[in-house]
Amino acid sequence: MASCVVTTSSFCTVSDSSIRLKSSKLVHLQRRRSLGSRGGLKVEAYYGLKTPPYPLDALEPYMSQRTLEVHWGKHHRGYVDNLNKQLGKDDKLYGYTMEELIKATYNNGNPLPEFNNAAQVYNHDFFWESMQPGGGDMPQKGVLEQIEKDFGSFTNFREKFTNAALTQFGSGWVWLVLKREERRLEVVKTSNAINPLVWDDIVCERVSLIFSCYKVMFPLDHMYFCCCCLQPIISLDVWEHSYYIDYKNERGKYINTFLNHLVSWNAAMSRMARAEAFVNLGEPNIPIA
Amino acid sequence: MAIRSVLSRRTLSSLKESSSKLLGLRGIQTFTLPDLPYDYSALEPAISGEIMQIHHQKHHQTYVTNYNNALEQLDQAVNKGDASTVVKLHSAIKFNGGGHVNHSIFWKNLAPVNQGGGEPPKGALGGAIDTHFGSLEGLVKKMSAEGAALQGSGWVWLGLDKELKKLVVDTTANQDPLVTKGGSLVPLVGIDVWEHAYYLQYKNVRPDYLKNVWKVINWKYASEVYESECK
Numbered sequence: 021m022a023s024c025v026v027t028t029s030s031f032c033t034v035s036d037s038s039i040r041l042k043s044s045k046l047v048h049l050q051r052r053r054s055l056g057s058r059g060g061l062k063v064e065a066y067y068g069l070k071t072p073p074y075p076l077d078a079l080e081p082y083m084s085q086r087t088l089e090v091h092w093g094k095h096h097r098g099y100v101d102n103l104n105k106q107l108g109k110d111d112k113l114y115g116y117t118m119e120e121l122i123k124a125t126y127n128n129g130n131p132l133p134e135f136n137n138a139a140q141v142y143n144h145d146f147f148w149e150s151m152q153p154g155g156g157d158m159p160q161k162g163v164l165e166q167i168e169k170d171f172g173s174f175t176n177f178r179e180k181f182t183n184a185a186l187t188q189f190g191s192g193w194v195w196l197v198l199k200r201e202e203r204r205l206e207v208v209k210t211s212n213a214i215n216p217l218v219w220d221d222i223v224c225e226r227v228s229l230i231f232s233c234y235k236v237m238f239p240l241d242h243m244y245f246c247c248c249c250l251q252p253i254i255s256l257d258v259w260e261h262s263y264y265i266d267y268k269n270e271r272g273k274y275i276n277t278f279l280n281h282l283v284s285w286n287a288a289m290s291r292m293a294r295a296e297a298f299v300n301l302g303e304p305n306i307p308i309a
Numbered sequence: 310m311a312i313r314s315v316l317s318r319r320t321l322s323s324l325k326e327s328s329s330k331l332l333g334l335r336g337i338q339t340f341t342l343p344d345l346p347y348d349y350s351a352l353e354p355a356i357s358g359e360i361m362q363i364h365h366q367k368h369h370q371t372y373v374t375n376y377n378n379a380l381e382q383l384d385q386a387v388n389k390g391d392a393s394t395v396v397k398l399h400s401a402i403k404f405n406g407g408g409h410v411n412h413s414i415f416w417k418n419l420a421p422v423n424q425g426g427g428e429p430p431k432g433a434l435g436g437a438i439d440t441h442f443g444s445l446e447g448l449v450k451k452m453s454a455e456g457a458a459l460q461g462s463g464w465v466w467l468g469l470d471k472e473l474k475k476l477v478v479d480t481t482a483n484q485d486p487l488v489t490k491g492g493s494l495v496p497l498v499g500i501d502v503w504e505h506a507y508y509l510q511y512k513n514v515r516p517d518y519l520k521n522v523w524k525v526i527n528w529k530y531a532s533e534v535y536e537s538e539c540k
Contacts, residue, residue, distance in 0.1 A: 264509065
């Protein structure tokens with residue numbers, strides 16, 4: 021195989037000749053069996069390197085194939101490999117989804133060694149899917165309406181996004197997120213590997229406290245309320261490795277190009293639709309058949 | 310009376326890239342990009358000429374420019390008594406000022422091989438390194454490991470703790486100068502591990518950059534600083 025990639029994320033065991041997919045339940049069973057295992061089943065690797073939803077040269081000339089080859093093929097792959105190595109050491113972190121793993125390893129601001137790799141795997145998956153060939157331009161319908169509602173105008177959003185990307189000193193990411201409590205879109209920036217998912221916990225603790233009284237009457241799963249208080253919609257990688265080959269030090273040019281030619285408002289639309297399962301943005305616009 | 314605003318040593322040979330601003334009327338001093346005491350390509354093959362040129366002419370120059378702008382804005386805000394603007398400018402000053410400070414040290418930390426780059430330290434500093442780290446190799450191994458492990462952008466330093474009179478290896482994030490890790494720390498050798506310092510040549514393999522950069526480290530300068538601080 022030219023490149024060993026798995027096209028679905030999470031819970032893959034990778035051996036030389038086969039790829040097996042396991043659900044979280046099965047992994048738990050695996051763990052119990054693997055100590056003194058009969059049948060020789062051994063959980064080896066947990067996350068696969070997801071390919072971007074387009075060929076590596078599809079974003080030319082705005083993001084070169086060379087950049088994709090190094091950024092995805094070396095940086096992103098490195099995070100996946102290193103994460104798998106860490107997870108292979110003991111079974112403390114078995115059975116998590118990616119989002120759960122990130123929150124668990126973030127450890128309320130005192131990150132465990134696995135956090136950097138886990139978060140960066142998620143961040144890069146999200147980033148590739150935030151772009152598309154022939155991207156850029158303007159969003160449509162619901163996304164555009166929400167942006168105009170929360171930022172005043174699309175131009176204002178662009179300005180805020182660009183400014184955040186330019187003033188993220190050092191390495192990091194810029195995000196358009198949907199905030200569940202405030203029920204609005206916002207631009208946030210994060211440093212190094214941090215992403216908006218880690219900011220869930222503080223809010224969710226409060227929410228679950230309120231609802232704990234109702235647990236007898238309404239047995240609600242704690243996790244239901246703690247799914248993504250900040251829903252990421254779009255992200256931009258502003259680590260230097262993301263733009264240095266194509267733009268050298270000119271981060272501003274890179275940001276402009278991303279907004280003009282790369283950002284996938286289609287992806288934003290589907291992420292917004294999913295986010296609306298958790299955030300009540302008001303009366304749905306039911307089209308008249 | 311005009312206040313000369315050049316605060317860095319300049320070689321006689323080149324006068325490019327420096328925009329010296331005379332702001333005598335306002336009383337604040339601004340900064341200029343220091344010249345390199347060697348050609349951009351002089352550090353090859355350890356660091357390519359392309360990297361050196363962009364690193365110096367673009368990155369460092371941007372820090373200088375933005376630092377000067379931030380200082381001007383700070384001066385205006387201070388004169389107006391605008392406390393919230395003064396506080397707001399804090400991060401831009403720390404970042405850009407730190408970038409200027411750190412890179413000014415960095416250019417002096419490097420030297421071409423034919424000007425002593427890579428030659429191990431002798432004298433007092435050499436002895437101190439052996440005492441604290443066992444050997445120069447031990448120090449190099451430690452600094453390279455810490456530099457490689459640093460997540461994101463930052464610097465790895467060999468510093469002298471003036472008060473405790475000992476050498477320390479430490480890292481700082483982004484453009485924080487070493488002094489942010491301890492007021493008595495004096496930087497002797499700093500290695501830039503921001504991606505812009507090595508990406509065009511080494512791509513994601515930061516450990517290779519860290520292996521090679523030692524071949525052009527200017528221990529003579531580090532020794533001078535050490536000896537002057539130890540008096």
